[in-house]
Amino acid sequence: MSGTSSEAVFRTNLSLPGRRQGKVRDVYRASDAAGAPLLIVATDRLSAFDVVMPTPIPGKGRLLTAMSLGWFGFLRAKGIVRDHVIGTDLSGVAGLSDAERTMLAGRSMLCRAAKVVPIECVARGYLAGSGWNEYRAHGTVCGLPLPPGLALSSRLPEPIFTPATKAEEGHDENISFARACDLVGRPVMERLRALTLSIYAAAAEYALARGVILADTKFEFGFALDAAGNPTDELILVDEVLTPDSSRYWPADGYAPGREQASFDKQFVRNHLLELVSQGRWNKEAPGPELPESVVSATIGRYEEALARLALPPFAGGSR
Ligand SMILES: Nc1ncnc2c1ncn2[C@@H]1O[C@H](COP(=O)(O)OP(=O)(O)O)[C@@H](O)[C@H]1O
Ligand SMILES: [Mg+2]
Numbered sequence: 001m002s003g004t005s006s007e008a009v010f011r012t013n014l015s016l017p018g019r020r021q022g023k024v025r026d027v028y029r030a031s032d033a034a035g036a037p038l039l040i041v042a043t044d045r046l047s048a049f050d051v052v053m054p055t056p057i058p059g060k061g062r063l064l065t066a067m068s069l070g071w072f073g074f075l076r077a078k079g080i081v082r083d084h085v086i087g088t089d090l091s092g093v094a095g096l097s098d099a100e101r102t103m104l105a106g107r108s109m110l111c112r113a114a115k116v117v118p119i120e121c122v123a124r125g126y127l128a129g130s131g132w133n134e135y136r137a138h139g140t141v142c143g144l145p146l147p148p149g150l151a152l153s154s155r156l157p158e159p160i161f162t163p164a165t166k167a168e169e170g171h172d173e174n175i176s177f178a179r180a181c182d183l184v185g186r187p188v189m190e191r192l193r194a195l196t197l198s199i200y201a202a203a204a205e206y207a208l209a210r211g212v213i214l215a216d217t218k219f220e221f222g223f224a225l226d227a228a229g230n231p232t233d234e235l236i237l238v239d240e241v242l243t244p245d246s247s248r249y250w251p252a253d254g255y256a257p258g259r260e261q262a263s264f265d266k267q268f269v270r271n272h273l274l275e276l277v278s279q280g281r282w283n284k285e286a287p288g289p290e291l292p293e294s295v296v297s298a299t300i301g302r303y304e305e306a307l308a309r310l311a312l313p314p315f316a317g318g319s320r
Pocket of ligand 1: 021022023024025026027038084111112113114115116220222238239240
């Protein structure tokens with residue numbers, strides 16, 4: 001853990017209850033109370049192909065937190081969906097040292113705790129990644145038939161909702177809408193599909209006006225917990241939103257279907273790793289390889305450029 005604000009943060013170990021470590025975020029309860037807010041800390045870890053790399057990307061956690069908060073503010077202004085953000089002021093959280101507060105500044109959010117719906121809600125406006133692979137093999141994405149003749153990176157006739165299971169371990173798996181309904185219920189899935197597509201439409205339109213294509217993105221939703229820690233029926237947007245970790249962002253200038261796009265997300269790292277795989281130097285399993293400085297700096301540079309281009313206003317709170 002770092003004492004200064006500019007050192008990379010690979011892992012945190014705060015004396016708060018309920019510590020959970022995701023691939024990128026460390027999550028704590030802000031107090032012992034059952035329904036207490038969560039402290040979500042974005043570290044500088046980077047995961048690719050669902051493997052956490054041993055090399056941190058210094059500053060990534062702060063960039064992603066800024067971008068996520070910017071989008072939460074944007075969505076609040078649009079009034080599309082309620083969300084989990086309480087704020088970034090940690091002065092009410094007891095038990096943190098001054099050094100920890102410095103380390104956490106800019107990379108953490110206090111959020112309402114929720115019972116997360118175990119479905120990754122993906123919206124796609126363009127054909128890429130696992131969507132392209134399924135389309136090439138079967139002409140469908142998550143079982144949804146698409147018109148013939150689409151190419152890699154093609155814009156879809158209209159954005160589609162393509163759910164995936166939220167795997168505790170290993171890779172998420174694309175599933176059909178019907179399968180998602182079997183897992184969590186049709187009424188919930190219908191609400192999630194409508195919310196996902198509305199958020200995607202608003203964000204994609206905003207981004208495109210700033211020269212950025214939001215090719216696809218993933219949301220998580222949950223049922224907010226009450227003070228006793230029990231789930232209510234209030235469905236809220238949780239997790240990070242519309243960051244380069246959860247989305248494919250492409251520069252609009254230079255976009256052309258029929259090939260991979262230069263991208264503002266992790267594609268740079270992924271390409272580096274795929275090169276290692278093709279050379280037999282990595283097998284896509286943990287542990288990942290150390291990343292060279294050139295890949296670290298190019299990656300943070302891409303994230304910075306995405307944030308600058310999007311120019312989201314700073315998060316100002318407001319009605320959630
Ligand atoms: N409001 C919330 N309530 C409960 N859990 C949340 C909330 N927001 C995010 N989470 C969870 O916190 C974790 C964030 O850590 P992350 O590194 O993204 O994990 P993962 O490896 O699952 O992607 C995720 O498991 C996410 O589902
Ligand atoms: Mg995550």
